Amino acid sequence: MSSKNNNSSSKSKNPLSILMASQNSQILLRLKDGTEYRGLLKEIDAYMNLILYDATELLEGTPVAKYNEIFIRGNNLLFIKPDASQIM
Amino acid sequence: MSSKNNNSSSKSKNPLSILMASQNSQILLRLKDGTEYRGLLKEIDAYMNLILYDATELLEGTPVAKYNEIFIRGNNLLFIKPDASQIM
Amino acid sequence: MSSKNNNSSSKSKNPLSILMASQNSQILLRLKDGTEYRGLLKEIDAYMNLILYDATELLEGTPVAKYNEIFIRGNNLLFIKPDASQIM
Amino acid sequence: MSSKNNNSSSKSKNPLSILMASQNSQILLRLKDGTEYRGLLKEIDAYMNLILYDATELLEGTPVAKYNEIFIRGNNLLFIKPDASQIM
Amino acid sequence: MSSKNNNSSSKSKNPLSILMASQNSQILLRLKDGTEYRGLLKEIDAYMNLILYDATELLEGTPVAKYNEIFIRGNNLLFIKPDASQIM
Amino acid sequence: MSSKNNNSSSKSKNPLSILMASQNSQILLRLKDGTEYRGLLKEIDAYMNLILYDATELLEGTPVAKYNEIFIRGNNLLFIKPDASQIM
Amino acid sequence: MSSKNNNSSSKSKNPLSILMASQNSQILLRLKDGTEYRGLLKEIDAYMNLILYDATELLEGTPVAKYNEIFIRGNNLLFIKPDASQIM
Structure with missing residues (x-):
């Protein structure tokens, strides 16, 4: 579990902006009740409401x-x- | 599960506006307790309060x-x- | 389950205003714990606090x-x- | 379960103001966990915090x-x- | 369960102010999980955060x-x- | 369970400020799930987010x-x- | 469980800023459902949304x-x- 080499200058990005940048790529998500969904992240907003395409x-x-x-x-x-592209 | 061809220029749409655009079409929804409702989405607001017609x-x-x-x-x-029209 | 004929010009109504318009008519409601109440909707506010008359x-x-x-x-x-008048 | 005769001109009252008007009368309330309390409603505020006297x-x-x-x-x-006076 | 004689002119007091007035007296409280605490109410704020002394x-x-x-x-x-002084 | 002698002039202190004053001393805390932590309170903010040192x-x-x-x-x-120093 | 020697002049730091300072180091976290994650804290915001790299x-x-x-x-x-570097 070696950590990736991160340039510490990238501290300006926040967690949500990284999610926003994942639009149009495959993701895997888990809900509080344990259900999981895999699909293409089409849209996501600041409340983490999101639209998946071709979801399983x-x-x-x-x-x-x-x-x-x-x-x-x-x-x-x-x-x-x-x-989630490499685990599908 | 091939992803649809999305024009990446459509990033201005957010998840809720896509729901708003679904008014007057058939939807399927699931509540936190697992109950599901299928029907015509007549109205929906920003809090996701909604009115279904002919709901099952x-x-x-x-x-x-x-x-x-x-x-x-x-x-x-x-x-x-x-x-939800194609699964009814 | 044919959908009603809706004039798409009525998009300005929101779900809550439809509830407000139901004052002084019979409603059926379900709470999160599964309990249901049937009665005359006397008052309702924007938080969905409400008063029922002759409730079962x-x-x-x-x-x-x-x-x-x-x-x-x-x-x-x-x-x-x-x-809820037709199911009572 | 005939509905009371309501003058529809009373729409300006909201549910909370009806509760406020119940101060100094007997009420019955149920909490989310199912426990119930019966007593004299001495005070109630907009968050529905309340004081009961002689509560059971x-x-x-x-x-x-x-x-x-x-x-x-x-x-x-x-x-x-x-x-709750008539059911005590 | 006869109700106390309340002068209806005292409607300006709200439930929280009555709690505030209970500082430095014995109280009994119950939490949502059913646990109860009995002790001297030393401090309480508008969120109902509180400090008990000599609590059981x-x-x-x-x-x-x-x-x-x-x-x-x-x-x-x-x-x-x-x-809670009379029940201790 | 005799109550401490409190000078009633100290009403300006609120519960959170008493917690703030406990920084750098041993505390015991219980979470909603029943888990407890004992340790040195290093930092605490208005949301009761906190840092414990040497926690058990x-x-x-x-x-x-x-x-x-x-x-x-x-x-x-x-x-x-x-x-929590006297119970450790 | 001897407490560390803390200079009491460091009271200006708050709990979240200490978390922010943990970016790019190994952390262990527990969720409310008991699941735990160990990994490199890449990003964290004021709502404690966070990104972990190489997470277990x-x-x-x-x-x-x-x-x-x-x-x-x-x-x-x-x-x-x-x-969490010393416990991995």
């Missing part, structure tokens, strides 16, 4: 449903893995 | 009740599938 | 109590069925 | 404790039955 | 711990019995 | 982990015992 | 997943151990 709903890692487009309310969010 | 209440996918008109309080919302 | 409390559809007047705190609300 | 605590309708004076935090409130 | 922690009425001084976060509060 | 995590009174430094989010807090 | 997800101390980058919503946070 996962329960304990198993796909249980698919949605071509889904809006998820930000306040239910636990975490977002910004770049 | 679903428990684990099974219809359990029908409402010709129903107001749902936004803070209970987990997700909204904006265009 | 329902547990899984069965009447368990009656109140000639009851104040319900809006933040407990799950949904409101604005016109 | 009820669990599933059975008296379990008495308090000559009790302050109840408004955010725990589920409902208030404004006039 | 009670589980279902049984003393389980003592604290010479304890700060309790107001948002956990269910109720406060302002004058 | 306790489950039902039994030490389960130690942290040389730990940041605790204030909104999880149930209570703080400001001076 | 732990359930009761056992690694269950790894994420090269993960965004965690601050409101789920229970605690952060700022310097």
